[in-house]
Amino acid sequence: MRIDPTEARRPSRWALALTAALAMASTATATATAAEDDASAEGIALFESKIRPVLIDRCYSCHSAEQGEAKGGLALDTRAALLEGGDGGPAIEPGDPELSLLIEAIRYDSFVQMPPNGKLPPETIAAFERWVALGAPDPRGDEPAEPSADASPLPDPGIDGQAARSSWAYTTPSRQEPPEVSDPSWVRSPIDAFILSRLDEAGLSPNPEADRRSLARRLAFDLTGLPPDPAEVDAFVIDDDPEAVERYVDRLLASPHFGERWARPWLDLMRFAEDQAHIVGNDTSLCYPNAYTYRDWVIAALNDDLPYDAFVRKQLAADLIDPDDEQGLAALGFIGLGPKYYRRGAPEVMADEWEDRVDVVSRGLLGLTVACARCHDHKYDPIPTADYYALAGVFASTVMYNLPLSDEAETSEDGEAKKPEDALHIIKDDEPRDLNVLIRGNVEQKGPLVPRHFLSVLSEEADAPAPLGGSSSSGRLELAEAIVDPSNPLTARVFINRVWAQLFGRGIVATPSNFGALGAPPTHPELLDDLASRFVSEGGWSLKWLVRELVTSNTYRQSCDITDAHRAADPENLLLGRMNRKRLPVESWRDAILTASGALEPAVGGPSINPSDPDAGRRTVYSEVSRLELHPMLARFDFPDPNAHSDGRSRTTTPLQKLFVLNSPFVTRHAERLAERLSQEAGDDPAARIALAYRLLFARPPAATEEAIALDYLGPSPDPSRWAAYAQALIASNEFLMID
Structure with a gap:
């Protein structure tokens, strides 16, 4: 884009139009395909855990082929029927809940009010809305395939745990010869050997090393989430x-900011928040x-x-490992929050809470969608319903507990603190209990009792999975040990x-929380295996070693x-013949503004901050996070x-985003403030x-053209507002947002 210098001297908002010329910004942004893939994976998981069970339990009795002629001409037991709809038209408009008759x-x-015998809970309605907003991905075929009403709640004998071990995900990783x-x-x-080998096969060559300034900026953001110091x-x-x-x-690994940067992905994984999605009036007792x-x-x-295996153990069972370590008990927030x-x-209600715990542990630590087996045997992976209730029993044997922070509480x-503000939010063991299978997830239809045990497919004997707990404990510690056992093929991977x-x-x-049949296969399986093996045996489960x-x-x-060759042969860069350009997450973007x-x-x-407060100078990882109403900036x-x-x-x-x-x-x-800093540190020149x-x-000097355009825009005697507008234009640039 060519900018007329006379036009550029209009009010400061025109400064933003200079963005591309001033910063020679990269125009690369994430493709729509990547966003669609993310939405599809999330939507399918949501369908299996929240949508399909409700359709079976509350809808199929009137709206399925199994019942003969569907009422209102609407069948909900196949993907095609759902999209076709009934007498009133299509039941859903993928991507738009507000135009979907089913949501209405x-x-x-x-x-039309469905189900007619009682409105669904608010959280279930919200799940349907979210699923439709994600495009309503539906893995079902176009022919009915649901079990009949009297289907057995027992595990499907067709699930062969031993056979499943032949899948890449269930075989123990080992060292691979480069x-x-x-x-x-x-x-x-x-x-490099594993990467270059695949490039050789494709007739491609790797890119040369990035220039030092780009590499310094990349490393600083990737390791600490902050821009590099210019000196x-x-x-x-x-x-x-x-x-x-x-x-x-x-030097970057030794920085105290390393933990701040790497904590944020973990907090996403464990769904960190400080309140609840549903708050009645001013009642904050559950916050x-x-x-x-x-x-x-x-x-x-x-x-x-802290080695990753110990990191996991403490978050599931710190109180059982070292009950005298009061500071260490905060780790139990993994479940307790x-x-x-x-x-x-x-x-x-408790069944829904147990599902959350099973889901965050299984997807977060094992890359398996175990919660999809709450209402029926997993449709794609070797996870019977009994395994789901075996894990849920562990969390049914615990209680969420507000541990007093002081003797004055x-x-x-x-012994629980009456006021949440006086408490550490953790879990502790309750009376140990095993759960009955709930047929189709219905708490009023109990099936057989299931002893607490680890997942069958990950146990030494699939027919005799490792027991968790007993008459005196919940099984949390045993669960943690099973998860981080070096023979477990999934945790390190x-x-x-x-x-x-x-x-x-x-x-x-490409599907980090789904290593199952519906997940993406690894692009470099031998590399992943080799890294997993060395991470445990050589690296001692150390994140810093791995990074x-x-x-x-x-x-x-x-x-x-x-290059043209890369674009033609590997447009998605699956073979890694170049480094992927990345966009800064909001945390690093805001932190970089504060740093500059x-x-x-x-x-x-320390406590949380309001990230949009201009006077809040702490890092964005410390932002307040609400389930009820997520901060608009975030x-x-x-x-x-x-x-x-x-x-x-x-x-x-x-x-x-740009209007913000x-x-x-x-x-x-x-x-x-940046304009003021430039004046103070660089003087009048x-x-x-x-x-x-x-x-x-940008961690680089300006090009001659960039300097000339800036000088022309600023004029011979720019006032502070002109410098502030110029600084804002640079902050708005793509180059500031991207990592090369």
């Missing part, structure tokens, strides 16, 4: 020592005002490089894949340039819904100020 009916918003490659000199680590970048650029990258990486203590524990554990629902004594007879996705923009398995292993590889160091303006407060830990920039486990960020580009950059008091105030702005925001 279950809301009781029209003369393959021979065309250019052994390019192989800096075993990772450190300058020193890194001229450091010709062969180990310069390794030394730079080690978590001290949830930040769990967040602080996660940050400290990651900074201390989960959703709580009103009417908690009602069986159906007012307590109830059982799943964690490594999550870390890989954070650093490379896409996992080796260092990945970012010092030549694969990670590649430039992001796209000089307003970032370096203190680690929601606008793809922060995940904290009501459920999230395995990654959606990537959207919307006008509202244009009009937000937070951005405009920090643009003014406009060229020096421009150079400092580029070093702070």
Whole structure:
């Protein structure tokens, strides 16, 4: 785009039109296909866990082929029938709940009210709305295939756990011999050999190493979530020592900001929040005002490089491992900060809470959608309904508990703090109990009693799965031990894949929380196996070891340039012949603004902040997170819904995002502060100020053309408002938002 300099001297909003020319921004954004894939994976999981069971239990008696002629001409037992609808037209409009007759009916918003014998709970209606908004993905075929009403609640004898072990996901990972490659000199680590081998097969060559400034910025954001210090970048650029990258990486790994950056993906995974989705009036008795203590524990554990196996054990059973470690009990927020629902004594309410616990543990730690087996044997994976209730029994044997933070706290007879603000939000063992299978998930239709045990397919003997707990304990500790047992084929793979996705923009398995049949197969299975084996045996389950292993590889160091050969042969870059350009998450974007303006407060830990407050200088990881109403700034920039486990960020580009950059008091105030900093540190020389702005925001000097355009826009005697508008234009640029 060509900008007329006379036009550029209009009021400051025109400064934003200069974005592309001023920053020579990258125009790459996430493709619609990636967003659609994310929505489809989430939608299918939602359908299996929340939608299908309700359709079977509350709808099929009137609206299925099994019952003969469907009422109103509407059948809901196949994908095609749902889309075709009945006498009133299509039942759903994928992507638009407001235009969907089914949503209107279950809301009781029209003369058609379904189910007619009682309105669905608000959380169930919300699940249907979310599912339709995601495009209503439906894995069912076009022919009815549901079991009859008298179907057995017992595990399907056709599930063969032993046979399932032949799948790549259920075989124990082992060391793999790095393959021979065309250019052994390019192989800096075993990772590179596996990557280059696949590139050789495709007739492609890897990209050269990124320039030092790009690499410094990439490493700083990937490891600490913050932009690099300009002086450190300058020193890194001229450091010709062969180990310069390794030394730079080690400094970043030692930073206290490492834990802040890596805590956030974990908090997404465990659905961190400080309140509940449903609050009645001013009743905040089920909220978590001290949830930040769990967040602080996660940050400290990651900074201390607590081995991942211990990290998991403590979050499931810290009180059983070391009950005298009062600070360590905060780790129990992993379960203790989960959703709580009103009417908690009602069986159906507790069943929903147990499902949340099973889901976050199974998808988060094992990459399996076990909650899909709550109402029926898993349709795609070797997980019988009995396995679901075996795990749910562990959480049914615990209670959520407000542990008093001090002796002064007012307590109830059982020692629990009466006021949430006086409490640490954890769990503890209750009376151990096994659960009955609930036929089709209906709490009023009990099937056989299921002893607590680990997943059959992950047990040494599929027909005799490992027992969890007994008459004196919930089984949480035994569950934790089973999850982190080195023979478990999934735990290390799943964690490594999550870390890989954070650093490379896409996992080796593109569905990080679903390693099952509906998940994506690994692009480099031998590489994933080798990393998983070495992570445990060589790395001692260390996250810092793993991150260092990945970012010092030549694969990670590649430039992001796209060649014609790569575009033609591997447009999605599945073979990693180049580095993926990544977009900053909202946390790093906001933190980078604070850093550039000089307003970032370096203190680690503490209570939550309002991230859009211009005077809140703490990092965005400390933002308040609400299940009831997610903060608008976070929601606008793809922060995940904290009501459920999230395995990654959606990537959207919307006008509202740019309007926020244009009009937000937070951005405009920090643009003014950045302009003030340029004046204070670079003096009266406009060229020096421009150079400092580029070093702070982009870790590079401006090109001659960029400097000329900026000087022309600023004019001979620019006032502070002109400099603030210029700073805001740079903040609004794509280059500031992207990592090369």
